[in-house]
Amino acid sequence: MKILAKSFHGASKTVMIIVGLLLLLPASALAQDGLTPLFRFPSLQVQAGSELRLKVYFHNESDADFLGELPQSLALRFQDNGQKAVLVTAVEIESSPEQKIAPGEFIAKDYRLEIPNHYLGAVEVALAESPETAVLLSVKTSLPQPEQDAAVEVADTNQEDQKKQEGQEKQDHYPSLESLHSLYQPYVVNLSAYEPMFFLVGSDPEKSKFQISFKYRLFNPAGSLSQTFPWLRGLHFAYTQTSFWDLSSESAPFLDTSYKPGLFLLSSNWKNRPDWLQGFFVQAGVQHESNGRGEEFSRSTNMAYIEPIFVFFDPQTVLGLQLRPRFMMYIDNDDDTNPDLADYRGHAELEVKFGKASGLVSKTLLGFAEKGVSVQTDLTYPISKLLKSNFDIFFHLQYTNALAESLINYQKRSESLRLGVSFVR
Structure with missing residues (x-):
């Protein structure tokens, strides 16, 4: 037997x-x-x-x-x-x-x-x-x-x-215009959200703000180069644009806009992390930032940075905590119009994000500089929870008390309360 x-x-x-x-x-x-x-x-x-x-x-x-x-x-x-x-x-x-x-x-x-x-x-x-x-x-x-x-x-x-x-029914292979367009956009799978995207109106309408951001993966993860050098899968081009909008004026002008193209490398999840840590990643990159203006209104800088990212997540409650310190080094800073930008922006930041995947999420960004500490807190909540899943956007409340929030007035401390919607949080 x-x-x-x-x-x-x-x-x-x-x-x-x-x-x-x-x-x-x-x-x-x-x-x-x-x-x-x-x-x-x-x-x-x-x-x-x-x-x-x-x-x-x-x-x-x-x-x-x-x-x-x-x-x-x-x-x-x-x-x-x-x-x-x-x-x-x-x-x-x-x-x-x-x-x-x-x-x-x-x-x-x-x-x-x-x-x-x-x-x-x-x-x-x-x-x-x-x-x-x-x-x-x-x-x-x-x-x-x-x-x-x-x-x-x-x-x-x-x-x-x-x-x-x-x-009994005729098949339609292309039910929408998007289904046809997608045939000609095979690389769109490499495009994804990067930083938060939002539109916020200030309690003082002069301090309204909106932001768009995306990243693009440069190498095909299944390609021969990525198979030989797996780290290439984490190489991305990124772009973020932040605008400060004066909605109180009759012509509603943009007071300042920051254009931030960059290149970064994001690691895969570290396999030797402890069991209580669901994610440990490292992101390192370079970023240019300027406001696209000339003469005495011109502001620009370049920086290299590194970010270790710690993720704590409970799959049962879907509650998560992310700690994301950033360490920055300025390269070829504009010596004519913003030579002391680092004194107001600082060389270190800490982002703390906590919340439920399908509910309220709080994010606080702390900046540490020679001229003082800056803070920005964002609260987001899915509007679909309130309106029977009809709108796929977030309710967004933001409080800022920061130096160098905009490049044009980087030496001034700005305090504002903003309310609006976000599409990526």
Whole structure:
């Protein structure tokens, strides 16, 4: 009996290995054909045991046309903090004929998969053979309203698929203008938010303020260079623009605007961090800042900086704390119009952010300079919580008591209370 049990155990293990290899075959074949699959979930908060639709983008990174069928299934690896890894098969929702994908173009295809029942909290999901595609899901036992809507959408999709198979409904491959434009923008997946984006009106309208910001990943994470030098995946171009707007004047002029292009390198999560620390990253870069004006109104500076980033996160309560000190060195500062900017901006900052992922978040920025300490506190809350998920923006309250908030008046301390909305917090 022991011999039989041992043989059965060995055979079972062999079968599991063979099944795992078979699951990996579609992704391997795609890699050989020059296709890179990237996927997107309808929501980053999911319910254990639920069935979801997964949209996968197949990007042709080779120099030749891809001609062939897209895989009927894909293997995804689910892994939690306890290092429990499970392979889950995502199955196509609708079979597709042979596809032709030109170099640099992509095609999207929908798959269906079931979230494993035994996961709870933060779970990393990646294509089994492409760990660089990993995203972090929050798996819950109870289904929040957004996921209920997603589940209903999947159910409706099943009915629509059945109708299509029965010939009762004509399929529309491009239901929106965006779906057509996306065919010509294969690199938009590299573009993402950077610093907060907001529009705020001051209690004194003369001190109103708005900001836009983005970053762009320069190297394809699945490319040969990134595979050889993994740190290249963290190299980004960034741009932030902050404007101070006088809404009290009849012509509503901009009092000053800071233009801040930069280049930075962001590390991956440090693997040897302690168990109580969910994230430790390091960002280092260079940044130029100027107000785009001339003569005596010109202000400009350059700086190099380094930021260690500490993240504490509880997946059960979805509460997080982030500590982000920044150490700065000024390079080629303008000696004519702002030679003493460092005395007012300082060489060190500390950002403290605390809050719930789907609720109230508080962020405080402290600046330490020779001429004094500066502080800015931001409170943000999802408006969708108040208006039945109809608006995807944040209510934003900001208090500032700072030196050098704007370049034009960097030697003056500015105190203001602002209220408005933000799109990225």
